[in-house]
Amino acid sequence: MSNQLPQTFEDLITKAENLELYSKLIQQINKDFLLANIDLDFEHNILPSSLKYLLHDVIFKLIQEKFADYLNLLYIIDVSEEKIKQLDGSDTLKLSENVTFLVLQREWQKVWFRNKYS
Secondary structure, eight states: OOOOOOSSHHHHHHHHHHTTOHHHHHHHHHHHHHHTTOOOOOOTTOOHHHHHHHHHHHHHHHHHHOHHHHHHHHHHHTOOHHHHHTSOOSOHHHHHHHHHHHHHHHHHHHHHHHHHTO
């Protein structure tokens, strides 16, 4: 299996479930949000659609209301600054949706590498 990054949310979830890493993905997200002092703790059996919705909601609110916390979160998760700069920031809702996917993509990468090389 290649380490090609999933390009869609559905693709990411399918890969996570096929490799039985979905709960590890949730653990990683919870861990990084805790490190960033953001009050968010997903259940390990949360539906992917709920995960996407809630994560998007939190990131949208961070961009709107707590920008420093938002930047800190991106730093802790280690989302590529280059990828963030490529996004269109004029529409906050669309921006937060794209950032949500970049967050999930990066968290998936961590979980996938840890699984592959442990």
